Amino acid sequence: MELKLLTSMIIAASLGLxxxxxxxxxxxxxxxxxxxxxxxxxxxxLGPSFKDIAAKYKGKADAEATLVAKLTAAxxxxxxxxxxxxxxxxxxxxxxx
Numbered sequence: 472m473e474l475k476l477l478t479s480m481i482i483a484a485s486l487g488l489x490x491x492x493x494x495x496x497x498x499x500x501x502x503x504x505x506x507x508x509x510x511x512x513x514x515x516x517l518g519p520s521f522k523d524i525a526a527k528y529k530g531k532a533d534a535e536a537t538l539v540a541k542l543t544a545a546x547x548x549x550x551x552x553x554x555x556x557x558x559x560x561x562x563x564x565x566x567x568x
Contacts, residue, residue, distance in 0.1 A: 497564035504553035506561060512568070525568040538562045 501507055509517040510524075519527075528534035541547040542558050551558060 497560055500553070500557055501561045501564070504551060504557060504561065506551075506553075521565045522568045525566050528566060534566055535559070535562050538566075 498512075501510075510519065510521055512521050514520050515523070524538075528538065531537070539555065539558050539562055542551050542553075542562075543555050545551070553561065
């Protein structure tokens with residue numbers, strides 16, 4: 472019984488570390504792509520905070536596709552340095568907030 476509990480705790484901790492590592496990588500990607508020049512995670516800068524963006528699109532099934540399209544087309548947002556796959560990864564991170 473104790474072994475099962477210990478194993479479950481180790482697995483849960485590993486998953487938590489993996490998710491934290493992925494979030495850190497996505498934040499680093501947002502920084503290297505210039506996103507953090509105009510946006511912050513939890514406060515308004517030149518653009519809205521990432522948490523405000525996540526709240527605005529919460530529950531919308533097409534949120535990720537809509538945001539990726541806006542960013543890569545550079546029509547509703549200034550041109551971005553990141554490629555489409557990187558924009559998609561950043562949007563997954565933002566929408567998970």
